Amino acid sequence: MTRKYFGTDGIRGKVGEYPITADFFLKLGWAAGRVFATEGHGFVLVGKDTRISGYMFESALEAGLTAAGVDTRLLGPMPTPGVAYLTRTLRAQAGIVISASHNPYYDNGIKFFSVQGTKLPDEIEQRIEEYMDSPMTTVESSKLGKAKRLVDAPGRYIEFCKASVPTKLDFTGMRIIIDCAHGATYHIAPHVFSEVGAEVVTIGAEPDGLNINDECGATKPEKLAATVLSYRADLGIALDGDGDRLVMVDHKGEIVDGDELIYIIAKARLDIGLMSGPIVGTLMTNLGMEHGLKKLGLELLRANVGDRYVMEMLTEHKGILGGENSGHIICLDKTTTGDGIIAALQILAEMQTSGKSLHELKSGMQKYPQVLVNVRTDKKINPAENEIIQKAVKAVEKKLGDSGRVLLRASGTEPLIRVMVEGQQADLVGNYAHQIADDVKKAMEA
Known part of the structure; x- marks a missing residue:
């Protein structure tokens, strides 16, 4: 059955535009609460990133959950993977994150985690959507939910992150620049890396509600690269607004992306058996x-683009x-979801174990040049079924042989055909x- 509200990664959009409104979040909190209440008595965790609208949506969700008779534990600013971890270890009925990840401050969204610390099953999301179409009611006063702050949440998550690498490893003498993107890791990431012994210089850790992801973090690592060179640091770590993305910078100021980092972690795991x-990547x-x-x-x-699809394929193929x-x-051997801090710690551990720099470690694979061209279209066209397009693709694939590839896909959010050749x-x-x-343009004109 087609879902009305939930996308591949929760619900996201511009604040003030439906469904990213206070009244929708109130109703969503109530609908989710009704579903969770049927699963038995317990509580729901609610965390958020640092964007200004988080205050409004946190209050709305709390009110909706309370009206449904569900207790709430408010975490305050907390990375998305931190909410997943705490949901699992505190055995909450569910975890809720108010965040638009790497998007600008004027966007926001919501995503849910199950008691196992994974994305909610489709059937649970479907049941929540069914309640969204029902009139909102309130349980009798004696059964209203209660809410309180979980003040030790950051400390719990910090200790979990540190435990993802062997305690025998000492990072003393390693100078690291951390860019927190003025997001949810601002009060967590610096502690994690300094407490494992590294010398830490922090940027992007002064959130004001409006500067999250603004020319900083994993989507804009250029400032981090300049800072690494300025401080003559060993490496730089760039996280995004909710802490589930990681991009790094080596000591030469060169950006190291997700593909290169996954390669390094895979080789490190292989070396120790x-x-x-x-390994699951995407298209x-x-x-x-x-x-x-x-x-x-x-x-x-290769899975479809989106961490949800990566996770599904990892689970399917063990x-x-x-x-x-x-x-x-x-890193499913360490946690249940994408986690920028934990991934970075795995890289640091391999640097320390191997005695190699990040620059040396990434040299094991050579990235191929990728060129992406977007073709705007005013009519629906399926590249896989169009004779003109497929003839062009096959001609290029023949020339590239095993040393390249072609990928065409229609955008899911814009009227575009994306042409990628590498x-x-x-x-x-x-x-x-x-x-x-x-x-592709000729095919649209035909």
Whole structure:
């Protein structure tokens, strides 16, 4: 059955525009509360990032859950993976995160976690949506839910992160720059890395409700790169607004993306005999990573773009490592969801164990140039079924052979056909991408 509100990663949009409104969140809190109340007595955790609208939506959710007779534990600013961890370890009925992840401050959204610390099953989301279409009611006063702050939440999560690497490892002498994107990790990430012994310099850790992800963090690591060079640091760590993305910078100021980080973690696991199952990437995962993993004897599977699909494929194939080039990295042998801090700690651990710099570790794979061309379309067209487009794609694929690939997909949010070509030679890749884009335009005019 088609879901009306929930997308692949919760509900997200611009604040003040339906459904990202206070009255919707009130009703959503109530609807979710009605579903959770039928599962037995317990409580629900509510965390948020640092955007200004979080205050409004936190209050609305609390009111809706209370009206449904569900107790609430308010976490305040807390990274999304922190909410997932606390939901699991505190055995809450569910965890709720108010966040729009890497989006600007004027967006917000909501996502849910199950008691296992994973995304809610589809059937639970469906039941919540069914209640959204029912009149809102309030339980009798004696059965109203209660709410209180969980003041030790940050400390609990900090200790969990630190425990993801062996205590015998000492990071003393390692200088790290951390960019918290003025987001939910601002009061957590600096403590984690300093408490494992590193010398920490923090930027992007002064949230004002409006500056989250603003020219900083995992989506804009250029400032971090400049800071790494300025301080002559060993590396830089860039997180996004809710802490589930990681991009790093090596000591030369070069950006290290999610694909390269996943490769490093995979090789580290393999070297100590703890790598099991395939690695799961997405359709956008760089071909250089696939080839690098193949040389190690490791298999790469490609899921649709989105960490939800990566997680589904990992579960299906019993894998422990996957993610996206954007920096969503899932280490299922350490936690239940993508976690930027934990992924960064795995990289630091490998640097310390191997004695190699981040720059040296990433050299095991060579990224291939990727060129993406967006073709705007005013009519629906399926690239896989269009003869003109497929002829153009096959011609380019024949020229590229095993040293490149072509990917065409329709955007799920905009009227665009995305044409991506990657290969070993940047100039040829660019030419091929524009050739195919021209043929896509011809197909639309035919």
